[in-house]
Amino acid sequence: MEGNARGLRNPLLSDEEQAALKPEAHAVSYPKGATLTRAGEHSDYVLYLRSGHVKSCTHDPLAIFGIHGPGSVIGELASLTGEPRGTDLVALTPIDVLHIPGDVFLKLLQSNR
Template sequence: MGLLGNDLAFARALTAHEHENVMALGNRKLYAADTHLLSEGDRSGHVMIILQGWVTVSVATDRGATRLILGLRGPGELIGEMAALDNHPRSATVRALGPAAAQVIPGDAFRRFLAQHPRVSGLVIRQLTFRLRSADQERSALASLTVLQRLAVRLTELSRAEPAGPYTPSAPRPAPLPAGTVVHLAQDELAATVGATREAVAKALRLLRDQRIVRTGTRQVEILDPELLALLADGHQE
């Protein structure tokens, strides 16, 4: 399973010259928490590079108001590239988890840039391939793992995510975080990341609390025993 983007975010894979040029194509825009940066079905064609904060990528399901979170994107990551490249409607909704900032680049300008910079075009292809493989893994996990197993994998993954600080091209990727790491998602949001009901996730969290692996609060899960949680997750990813 994989909810986060590649180990090396798109903008961090650029050279200094490429980075300067691609950022010059657009403008910085700020977004309040819960704001939609992109909307599923929309015909817009611009792309965005996340500068600060985290956003969720989600799609509607057959259950009406229920949404399935496909990914979490953070500083340095490129979003919206599919609609920019194939001129089809947006395939997912991107929503800010908290205050966020992004560089907004017109689709035409981005396509011209890729045509003139084959190496950068290759980075976009690599990203699309990575996300396709990740989606395949997600479908496999939904079919084969229990809610508890999927939740252990997800919490382990999120606890290792880099902090949502401002994006800088040279910022190093941090090491896995220690006990006390807090995942800032509500139970319904966690449920959406593992393709389960809120009730099922609440039951799984209760089991983890009983074993003193996590502690829950309002819109947050504190990881008390990351090693045990990782063992539970790793034991079901073979």
């Protein structure tokens, strides 16, 4: 599983860590404009952004809370708290992400204390 975030100075997950997450995590590509999550939905996964850019936003009213690039972990708060998603996540460019189940992400955090 080669990480496209390789050129980053300090990517959050090394290529080895990404490979160790198999088979629980899986790589997915999305086109520009794809909505990855919606505010208010209940879901339990984290996204590791391997390439491209994603915005976190609301639509009523329109507000952009952040732009995320390669090497970012997004959507983690809902997995950690069990609360509904707070924002929509929308691909600004074509993107590649690693879908990580919430429980797998928690184990990863605990193992890196």
